[in-house]
Amino acid sequence: MIKGAVVGSTGYAGQQLVWFLHNHKHVKIEFLVSHTYAEEKFSKIYNNYTEIIQNKCISIHQMEEKLEEIDVLFIALPHGKSFNIVKKALDKGVKVIDLGADFRLNESACYEEWYGLEQRFPELLKDAVYGLVEIYRDKIKKAEFVANPGCYTTASILALYPLLNKGIIEIDSIIIDAKSAVSGAGRGLKVTSLYGECNESIKAYGVTGHRHTPEIEQELSKAAGEKIILNFTPHLVPMNRGILATCYGKLKNNISQEEIYKIYKEFYKDEYFIRIADELPETRNVRGSNFCDIGIRVDERTKRVIVVSAIDNLIKGAAGQAVQNMNLMFGLEENEGINILSMAI
Amino acid sequence: MIKGAVVGSTGYAGQQLVWFLHNHKHVKIEFLVSHTYAEEKFSKIYNNYTEIIQNKCISIHQMEEKLEEIDVLFIALPHGKSFNIVKKALDKGVKVIDLGADFRLNESACYEEWYGLEQRFPELLKDAVYGLVEIYRDKIKKAEFVANPGCYTTASILALYPLLNKGIIEIDSIIIDAKSAVSGAGRGLKVTSLYGECNESIKAYGVTGHRHTPEIEQELSKAAGEKIILNFTPHLVPMNRGILATCYGKLKNNISQEEIYKIYKEFYKDEYFIRIADELPETRNVRGSNFCDIGIRVDERTKRVIVVSAIDNLIKGAAGQAVQNMNLMFGLEENEGINILSMAI
Amino acid sequence: MIKGAVVGSTGYAGQQLVWFLHNHKHVKIEFLVSHTYAEEKFSKIYNNYTEIIQNKCISIHQMEEKLEEIDVLFIALPHGKSFNIVKKALDKGVKVIDLGADFRLNESACYEEWYGLEQRFPELLKDAVYGLVEIYRDKIKKAEFVANPGCYTTASILALYPLLNKGIIEIDSIIIDAKSAVSGAGRGLKVTSLYGECNESIKAYGVTGHRHTPEIEQELSKAAGEKIILNFTPHLVPMNRGILATCYGKLKNNISQEEIYKIYKEFYKDEYFIRIADELPETRNVRGSNFCDIGIRVDERTKRVIVVSAIDNLIKGAAGQAVQNMNLMFGLEENEGINILSMAI
Amino acid sequence: MIKGAVVGSTGYAGQQLVWFLHNHKHVKIEFLVSHTYAEEKFSKIYNNYTEIIQNKCISIHQMEEKLEEIDVLFIALPHGKSFNIVKKALDKGVKVIDLGADFRLNESACYEEWYGLEQRFPELLKDAVYGLVEIYRDKIKKAEFVANPGCYTTASILALYPLLNKGIIEIDSIIIDAKSAVSGAGRGLKVTSLYGECNESIKAYGVTGHRHTPEIEQELSKAAGEKIILNFTPHLVPMNRGILATCYGKLKNNISQEEIYKIYKEFYKDEYFIRIADELPETRNVRGSNFCDIGIRVDERTKRVIVVSAIDNLIKGAAGQAVQNMNLMFGLEENEGINILSMAI
Structure with a gap:
């Protein structure tokens, strides 16, 4: 033991x-x-x-x-x-x-x-x-x-790592718009963590200055082999558990959604806790588990890829x-x- | 297998x-x-x-x-x-x-x-x-x-069985005021199950006519060895899972809270899934589990006992x-x- | 001004x-x-x-x-x-x-x-x-x-006043099972008011000892012209606003639901903020308003009347x-x- | 009348x-x-x-x-x-x-x-x-x-209009990451609108294909005097009312947060229902009202501006x-x- x-x-x-x-x-x-x-x-x-x-x-x-x-x-x-x-x-x-x-x-x-x-x-x-x-x-x-790793960082890095590792997106184009449950703020006594202040509302916070930013940048820079600076915007959502990270990047070249799916499935093929699925993830499907669910969309009009990941912030995070x-x-x-x-x- | x-x-x-x-x-x-x-x-x-x-x-x-x-x-x-x-x-x-x-x-x-x-x-x-x-x-x-058994019935019977089996309360004095999560209504498409109609609200429903009433009466009658008729009032609470049953009975004789606790602990002493605790139960402590948590209070002023039980309606229920x-x-x-x-x- | x-x-x-x-x-x-x-x-x-x-x-x-x-x-x-x-x-x-x-x-x-x-x-x-x-x-x-008046007391007294004033129920038979939103606990910093501790759960609290009890008893005693002692059990429900009071009393004599409705409609006939309706109240219908909605059910089997009232605890309460x-x-x-x-x- | x-x-x-x-x-x-x-x-x-x-x-x-x-x-x-x-x-x-x-x-x-x-x-x-x-x-x-106008479009256009009208951001750099309450899906009977399916979860939906996209593009193109194509990503949040739009754009030139605030305050100076504030908006502050609250942050590191707007989707939207x-x-x-x-x- x-x-x-x-x-x-x-x-x-x-x-x-x-x-x-x-x-x-x-x-x-x-x-x-x-x-x-x-x-x-x-x-x-x-x-x-x-x-x-x-x-x-x-x-x-x-x-x-x-x-x-x-x-x-x-x-x-x-x-x-x-x-x-x-x-x-x-x-x-x-x-x-x-x-x-x-x-x-x-x-x-x-x-x-x-x-x-x-x-x-x-x-x-x-x-x-x-x-x-x-x-x-x-x-x-x-x-x-x-x-x-931090909770936001886990969701963000797992979502973006293959894109950067394979050089698929412009490195200065990354925006991570993340949404977290209230448990992410911990059990400390703060007015902003009271039920009445969180329930039935959503807000952004720590915009441009959240401390998970350099941690994400550090790891994605390693993935890319180049220094990466990006935007990370956290939000507070009225639920107990879960993080959803919606990640945006500009495609360097023409590449289809199917090809990117293939790359992700290959990259994570031995990973039990990573599930790459056609359906976009919902946090409830990972709540209470150690899974990270990932879905991908390519926007042909804007030449951007959107990768969405979901984790339970208290578990995989x-x-x-x-x-x-x-x-x-x-x-x-x-x-x-x-x-x-x-x-x- | x-x-x-x-x-x-x-x-x-x-x-x-x-x-x-x-x-x-x-x-x-x-x-x-x-x-x-x-x-x-x-x-x-x-x-x-x-x-x-x-x-x-x-x-x-x-x-x-x-x-x-x-x-x-x-x-x-x-x-x-x-x-x-x-x-x-x-x-x-x-x-x-x-x-x-x-x-x-x-x-x-x-x-x-x-x-x-x-x-x-x-x-x-x-x-x-x-x-x-x-x-x-x-x-x-x-x-x-x-x-x-039904979900409400499980919570209600487990809460009241020892009281009736031991003849502690007047059999015509029983009121069960129960509160259920929305999942109890199932996945069928009904306006009353829509998010916007359930969220941020509580209501009673099926008052005097809910179908779990005869099921509770049947089993408690067996516990008492006498025919029991009682009031059962279900309520809908904005949460996914959980039932809390607040059960009231008039004491036949003077008996202290401590004595009733002792009776319950003895009655359920071999039951892994029943927890008799000093603290009153909260549904979150049984959510996702097969436990039934029970707490007891005696009101010296009114000579009533209040037994509160909590289960996960989809699991123990x-x-x-x-x-x-x-x-x-x-x-x-x-x-x-x-x-x-x-x-x- | x-x-x-x-x-x-x-x-x-x-x-x-x-x-x-x-x-x-x-x-x-x-x-x-x-x-x-x-x-x-x-x-x-x-x-x-x-x-x-x-x-x-x-x-x-x-x-x-x-x-x-x-x-x-x-x-x-x-x-x-x-x-x-x-x-x-x-x-x-x-x-x-x-x-x-x-x-x-x-x-x-x-x-x-x-x-x-x-x-x-x-x-x-x-x-x-x-x-x-x-x-x-x-x-x-x-x-x-x-x-x-207090929030629970407002909902409870308005629900029960006519019954006692008209001598319809046994005065030692009253049970008030009340459910309150979290804002009732105020904005003070307490662990029990944190989002993570209230959300997705319901519990009873202050059972047999809540301070609104003597206030309800005082006013209902005046209504009845006799000293009343009763059970009042508050619960905490995961929502911002609202109180639902489910009130039980034993009928002294045979009286139909329709007759009691008539008594209530007469009693409150000049009251703009009291609505007596066939439908049982939901707190969402009074949330944000000064109304008190009341519904009534008689249980022929147990000879009890159940009166349910709903208010916004921060407004009418x-x-x-x-x-x-x-x-x-x-x-x-x-x-x-x-x-x-x-x-x- | x-x-x-x-x-x-x-x-x-x-x-x-x-x-x-x-x-x-x-x-x-x-x-x-x-x-x-x-x-x-x-x-x-x-x-x-x-x-x-x-x-x-x-x-x-x-x-x-x-x-x-x-x-x-x-x-x-x-x-x-x-x-x-x-x-x-x-x-x-x-x-x-x-x-x-x-x-x-x-x-x-x-x-x-x-x-x-x-x-x-x-x-x-x-x-x-x-x-x-x-x-x-x-x-x-x-x-x-x-x-x-549509709900998402109202929040998005009001957030971005001054930026485009004044030529502050690159027109091909716009990403709108929007979060909506469940009432946005209407009262129709759909499994995805059931309480149990929405509560305690967040998801993206309609990614790259939501019908409010061309409406936003149409109006922002007029603001810019140029054809604009952008990314719009809606999300579903467990609450009754509210939309938060987090809007990203790349700055054409060096401009400070204070200057952009000044531009917004000037642009909307006669608008009763638009409030430009230092604090970032929360949907609860506009819930039940016709206001649109807007906050702005400039990220010096990435040369992006983030504009966050909040409305009540059923009211201003x-x-x-x-x-x-x-x-x-x-x-x-x-x-x-x-x-x-x-x-x-």
């Missing part, structure tokens, strides 16, 4: 991790860490675990004394909060999967520009494997430390992908414990 | 059955039957099964020729539609689990009064075991034919309970294939 | 008051008071007023110096917070409409028991007219100080009713400025 | 028209026409009008005999259904405001290409004034026949705009009867 623990276990991504780890037949949850709810029973915070999970949450301080007991540590904290924990865990030989943003950007300067914080351990960046399995599977298998990474790091079947289908209704 | 099939597989309860049967390690889905979508790929109707389920739906007519191939038939049709299918399947030695209402009421006259239809096979009633596992487990184990029944009928572990927790967010 | 002001103007009830007062042709808003947002533009807090309302919020301290400038003060604060403000305003000859709970209960002891707070100005209770217009219209016309009171207090047409219909979709 | 009538009065746009016309102090509704509900009381279809509107719906056939009685006819029918009605009404000297699509496209060939239907009265096209008041106010004042047109056609104040603010919660 893999002995695992979750820091930030009572946040929305963290509790989703608990869900998967509890069900995982090769994992035993050693402890759950919560800053806000230390000493409280986890099932009092999330009543869906009544009679199922008996753990009391422990504090970060308490955790530090127990790092020896575990094989893998999942960290689901806001950016800037995981630096010390990552360092200590790695020093003790614990594998780390960090769901936060602190080690996703390869360049310290880029991190500091977008997050307004110092990258405190730049020397760890070379060890931090970007945990997008479909792109970095081989590296992840050998990794001790994985920086788990966070906890599910983290478990997918863990499975690879520990030599397990990649879809072990996360092979659940959406109940679309 | 148990060879199974689902009639009405493209309705909301039917597709939920497909979800569970597909994941069940001892079941192979032999065929899916759909009146509306015969000859169409099931995954075209429900895109969450893209690349996962390859079956084409077959018609009821085609099914009749293939009954020999299966061990168990699940029927998820509107009332009045399953008579012939039940008869033919039983005659061929196929076990039947009928999620419809046609064989739930023990008395033909009662069926005819509430449903306005003739009970066409009254002789089958004696063989139809009422499939509420927590009450009729032993009979179900030996059954060839199970009438799976339909498909999950059907699989629970199947597991028993075939000698499997009772929670095999349905032991999934709610993702409460 | 009536010069008015609102304390607590940035809460959900308060902002609804601003909406009505802004549109009211006989009212000028002199100032808006906000503890949390003093010095900020009201339209920055509620962007729907961009370019429409220019006021900056002022603090409660600033308000106290400006009481002379106004004719009427609306107070929309949590319980316990309005005592001093009420006193000061009345002392300066300003009419007061208090949307909070502090002066609704006639007995100080009852207030102290249910709210756990001292009634600081018991001598003001005799002047505080309970602002349920349909019952106390004549008193309100002459009032200087109105205690505006708060701000609309407050304006209705103001209209009467100032000799205006009762429905001036609040005669708006629901957009049901 | 203007004597008016509505054809298609029981559809979602139609009933919204009834709402406004009923409240309009210069309009009397002479009759309401409904194909589906002829002979039924309008308030039985929409219970929010109980005791308020007494009209029975009449059939289209009955209407034809009563055209003489009215001054203005509003038509809210699916495309292809209004040809004869428009012709007959105009022939009788009745002013016509057609909320359908049949006379919005200036070129018959374009209509026939996108709608797959013959333009039956091309000779009427020269008289059909495109009813976007902010652009065509003077023509509308003199019009007998107005083609009321349909019925409110129709009344705005009527007001002009009859010499009334432009915002008469439609000057209502959103209740944002």
Whole structure:
């Protein structure tokens, strides 16, 4: 059994991790860490675990004394909060999967520009494997430390990677118009997360300045072999879960929709969690699952391609992908414990 | 492997059955039957099964020729539609689990009064075991034919059974005020099921005349050993899944909340799917699961007890309970294939 | 022009008051008071007023110096917070409409028991007219100080008043099962008000102990001429606005549904804002309006009557009713400025 | 009093028209026409009008005999259904405001290409004034026949018009990513409009082929003085009302966000219903109103401008705009009867 623990276990991504780890037949949850709810029973915070999970949450301080007991540590904290924990865990030989943003950007300067914080351990960046399995599977298998991708970034990169890798679109033509469920804002107390402020409304936010932008650019630049700058516009949609990314690019040459479909199916042919379908994706079809559904349309009139992708932001965009990474790091079947289908209704 | 099939597989309860049967390690889905979508790929109707389920739906007519191939038939049709299918399947030695209402009421006259239809096979009633596992487990184990309980009835009976069985409340004092998600109305095309007509609103409906009333009365009468007549009031709530039943009864004698809790915990002590908790239930904590959560409050001022239960109407109220029944009928572990927790967010 | 002001103007009830007062042709808003947002533009807090309302919020301290400038003060604060403000305003000859709970209960002891707070100005209770217009219209016309009813209480009392006034039901048989939208919990930052915690779920809360209970009992006792104790059970429903109250009572004598309808139509025959209809109410039909819709069913089997009422909790249950009171207090047409219909979709 | 009538009065746009016309102090509704509900009381279809509107719906056939009685006819029918009605009404000297699509496209060939239907009265096209008041106010004042713009088109054109009129962006760079509430699909019975199929999900639809595309292109081409081809991508969002259009264009020259704001404020300076604000719009701030809120962001990195607009699809995108047109056609104040603010919660 893999002995695992979750820091930030009572946040929305963290509790989703608990869900998967509890069900995982090769994992035993050693402890759950919560800053806000230390000493409280986890099932009092999330009543869906009544009679199922008996753990009391422990504090970060308490955790530090127990790092020896575990094989893998999942960290689901806001950016800037995981630096010390990552360092200590790695020093003790614990594998780390960090769901936060602190080690996703390869360049310290880029991190500091977008997050307004110092990258405190730049020397760890070379060890931090970007945990997008479909792109970095081989590296992840050998990794001790994985920086788990952001939710918007997962949906965006998976949608656009083949187009850039195959040189199909103009690299300065990319627009990603993304729509996220409210759980993406986390469980923190903010007026903008209140039911009355989100329900029955849609808005754009963080336009031109959202922090997932450089992460998407970094990975798509690698795909293209050229530096890419793009527009990323997130929106807030009144639903619990799901991200839909509608991605636009200008075609370099004449290419049909069918040909692009063929390229995508070939590119992702071994990927269980990527489904390329004729129907355009709906988030409900991936809700509760680790799948990323992708549909493609070519507009002959404007010579643009539109790729639409859908994921569950808490699963393929966070906890599910983290478990997918863990499975690879520990030599397990990649879809072990996360092979659940959406109940679309 | 148990060879199974689902009639009405493209309705909301039917597709939920497909979800569970597909994941069940001892079941192979032999065929899916759909009146509306015969000859169409099931995954075209429900895109969450893209690349996962390859079956084409077959018609009821085609099914009749293939009954020999299966061990168990699940029927998820509107009332009045399953008579012939039940008869033919039983005659061929196929076990039947009928999620419809046609064989739930023990008395033909009662069926005819509430449903306005003739009970066409009254002789089958004696063989139809009422499939509420927590009450009729032993009979179900030996059954060839199970009438799976209704959604409201499951929530209501489980909430009130111990009170009546132990003689705690006045039998003429029962009021059940129940609230259901919209999926309870099924996938049929009705103006009242349109998004714009359900969203952002709550209403009562079927007041004093809902067809689940006699079913609840029948079972609670057995619990009490006396004929019970009660008020059952259903409401429609803007959400996809879930039923909350708020049940009221007048206490016969002084009894504390703690004592009633003790009685419930004892009564349901071996039941994995029943959780008696101090916190009052929320439907989100059972959504996507087969659990029934129950909370209890005694009002010292009015000498009433209020029992609140929550289920997922499509699971414990339909498909999950059907699989629970199947597991028993075939000698499997009772929670095999349905032991999934709610993702409460 | 009536010069008015609102304390607590940035809460959900308060902002609804601003909406009505802004549109009211006989009212000028002199100032808006906000503890949390003093010095900020009201339209920055509620962007729907961009370019429409220019006021900056002022603090409660600033308000106290400006009481002379106004004719009427609306107070929309949590319980316990309005005592001093009420006193000061009345002392300066300003009419007061208090949307909070502090002066609704006639007995100080009852207030102290249910709210756990001292009634600081018991001598003001005799002047505080309970602002349920349909019952106390004549008193309100002459009032200087109105205690505006609670949201649940408005729906419950209007539903049950005729039954008790006419002695139709057993007074110890009353159960009110009420369902409220999330805005009823206000704009305060609580985990339980987050989108992710409310959406797609229903729960009961405050069972047997909700503070609107004694308020309902007080008024229905007056209707009956006897002391009434009853069960009131509130629920939280995933929608922005609306309360549905499903009220149960045992009939004393045989009386038909038609006769009860007749009694209700007679009782409310001059009431513009009460609609007695054959169809059972849906909250969407009153959402955004000051109407209270009522439907009635008699269950011949159980000899119970079920009365269902629907209101918009922020309007008839708060701000609309407050304006209705103001209209009467100032000799205006009762429905001036609040005669708006629901957009049901 | 203007004597008016509505054809298609029981559809979602139609009933919204009834709402406004009923409240309009210069309009009397002479009759309401409904194909589906002829002979039924309008308030039985929409219970929010109980005791308020007494009209029975009449059939289209009955209407034809009563055209003489009215001054203005509003038509809210699916495309292809209004040809004869428009012709007959105009022939009788009745002013016509057609909320359908049949006379919005200036070129018959374009209509026939996108709608797959013959333009039956091309000779009427020269008289059909495109009813976007902010652009065509003077023509509308003199019009007998107005083609009321589509919902997506209203949001899109108002967002982009100044950019194109002032030559600020590359004309081949335009992408409109629009998000609509479910009421945009109307009240017709379609599986895709069921609550269970829309709730808790977002999807794109009609990608590259939506029929509002040529309408947007037609009007923006006029703004630019050049033929424009663009990408328009609609999405379905789980809410009752609202459209958000996120519009992207490549800047021709360096221009700051402030300068573009200045241009917009100047361009729309006399427009009551257009609000240019620093905050990005949310649909809830225009829901229930005739406003169009617009916010602007310039991305210095990519040299693109993003303009976001929000409207209520049933009001500024349909019925409110129709009344705005009527007001002009009859010499009334432009915002008469439609000057209502959103209740944002």
